Amino acid sequence: MSEKIASAIRGAVPDGVIDSGESGGVPVFRLKPEAVLPVCRCLKDSLELRFDYPESITGVDRGDRIELIYHLSSLLTGAKVILRTDIAGDDPTADSVVSVWKGANWQEREIFDLLGVKFRNHPDLRRILLPEGWDGYPLRKDYVIPENDRHFLPDDWSVLCEDTEPEAPVCVTEEDGTVICEPGRFRTEEIQINMGPQHPSTHGVLRLLLTLDGEIVVDCRPDIGYLHRGMEKLAEMRTYIQFIPITDRFDYLSSMLNNAVYVGALEKLGGIEVPERVEYIRVIMMELQRIASHLVFYGSMALDLGATTPFLYAFREREDIIDLFEMTCGARLTYNYFRPGGVSRDLPDEFVPKCREFISKMRKRLPEYDALFTENEIFLLRTRGVGVISAEDAKDYGMSGPNLRGSGVAYDVRKADPYSIYNRFEFDVAVRQEGDVLSRYLVRLQEIRESLRIIEQALDGLPDGKVNYKLPPVFKLPEGEVYHHIESSRGDLGCFIISDGSPKPYRLKWRAPSFISLQALPKMVKGWKVADVVAAVGSLDIVLGEVDR
Known part of the structure; x- marks a missing residue:
């Protein structure tokens, strides 16, 4: 080839x-x-x-x-x-x-x-994470960070405002030339409204500038960057080990998976051998994290569409996973658990029986989820055929994960480009052909079932052995570069590192699936109503910490 x-x-x-x-x-x-x-x-x-x-x-x-x-x-x-x-x-x-x-x-x-x-010839070349009027380019090596560390505050706020023309009065010209404005006379015109950045259905500080004809969406322009923290710049100012806890803060609903892709990149470039037991522990943790993330999706999707009970069910089961994480690493959201060549600590004795108990419970609860929400007639009417994106468009936008597989493309990094020990486990790639909101929802529910299969196999094959790799006092990588990617809860999560041989990366690039998928939203919602925008955004399952970085 x-x-x-x-x-x-x-x-x-x-x-x-x-x-x-x-x-x-x-x-x-x-x-x-x-x-x-x-x-x-x-x-x-x-x-x-x-x-x-x-x-x-x-x-x-x-x-x-x-x-x-x-x-x-x-x-x-x-x-x-x-x-x-x-x-x-x-x-x-x-x-x-x-x-x-x-x-x-x-x-x-x-x-x-x-x-x-x-x-x-770029169709819309303007800033995307930083506000218009920002002085300088932060990823340039000669960029000087202000000593007082103040956020950008322009002297003239008009540089951040979009030009708007005053609205013309709604008037009608009669045959004799008389111009009158009557309350009973109407005309239709397009209007622009802001959905977000403070809106419960945008899943964070996301602003959607919607152009509407009545209630029909004519155009949609996402505005992001409200949560931008300069993570890639921070990486250049931290040692490789110091940056591990920062990776928790990208997709904070999938912190274990963020740890995994970053540590995997370090191991690949550094030629670090990972103990067998560590590989099994990591797979267990990554798949538990995938389930926990999909449970948040299930619950929040239900809330977006007006159902409260599914949210309570989802967080009931998610709590069991968080308890497993807490007993292992002491944290419940940002775990800082993976290390180059190992993990921070071994599984406690009670972990395996508790994990098996969870698998049994989760399998019994999934039919309840379907009866409660998946088979609900109102839910089906709100999601079937809504927010459709074709397989070709999904690939062209670079979408991945459940959003891509919901359009009929069976691309899963665990199968297509296996990493860790995923090639040892039997599981199916969840795929739907319809490309609508419902298909993306069903793919995620099926992935919960497949993750339970993987975890069960990993528990059965969990070997004894050490769980860490002895790192030098000052951890460095050889000069060179590496691109490593995994299948996160939201899709193809990649980490590109360039090393100059020092204890800090020369450049780190985070390939964020939420960021990539969100740019396809306008394609999905044009021609639908505002209420359908809520369903479409929810079906993408974005995390703004990952979008904005």
Whole structure:
């Protein structure tokens, strides 16, 4: 496959390849800046290669230049490729690839926002995480953080306001030329309303600027960044070990999985061997975390649509999982449990019987969940056929996890690119074909059942052994880079690290599935009513801590 990729790239731009190699078994091509767009279009349009999944686009400040790195995948063949290009640092400009993949839109906006790269022909190039008017680009190495650490407060707040024209009076011109305004005379016009950022159905500080014709959504523009904390910049200022507890704060409903992808990247680059017992413990914890997260989805989805009881049921079972986490690591939300080559402490003696008890209880409760909510006629009317996104559009946006599998694409990182010891367990990938709100809901409920299967197998095969790896007093990684990804509760969660050999990462990029999936929301809600927007947002199961980072 590598030869076919190389042949296609050199055929598209005979003089555009500067050099080539590989990284972790993945072919890498360094291109001239003007060659990136035609190469990307060639890789996607090729019937044999079909690179249809824009996994991650990263910008890196190299001091004298800005480097752009494209991690691309084919969901059809499983092939991967990395493209790299360098652009001048004074006024960095590159061609946008949004015309190739819609999913590049927000990723390019993020690079513009944090590194100042301008993308030619981008349809909506403006800041995305920071407010308009912000001075500087925080991921530049020469960016100076204010000493007083104050948040950005502009002198003129009008720079943050959108231009608005005064509303014209609703008047009617009679045949004789008389202009009158009568209470009984009506006309229709589009209006804009804000849904959020303080709204219970947006699942956090998310603002949706909705354009409505009556109650029908004509346009939807998500506005994010209210919870932006500069996590990737923080990574450059912390040692590798110090950053582990910060990963808990990305997707705070799946902290164990955040730990897992970050620690997995460190282990891959550092060549750290993980003990057998640790692998089994990690799988158990990751799948328990997946169930806990999906239970929050089930309960909050019900609340969004007006049902209170399912929320109480879901949190009743989630409490059992949180108790298991607490008895193991002492925390109930942000766990800081994974370590390079191990975990912070072994499972207590009472963990295994309590976990088996939970599995038995959860399996008995799932039919109650279906009877209470899944089979509810009102719920079905609110979700079936609503917020549909096709398989092709879902891939084009870079969606993943239940949101992608709900559109009929059976892509699960645990199966497609196995990590840890997932290839030892039997489980099915939950898939639905409809692509609507209901299908995304049903995929998550089926995933709970499959996670219970995995946990049970892991408990049966749990070996004895040590649970940690002796780290040096100052933990460093060798010079180089690594991209590691896992299947989180929300989809394809990736961590890209560039190491310069020091105790801190030179660059860390977090591939957040909530961020990627949210940009597809306008496609899903146009033509539906405001109440359907609530259902569509809930079905995406976003966490704003992960969106904004």
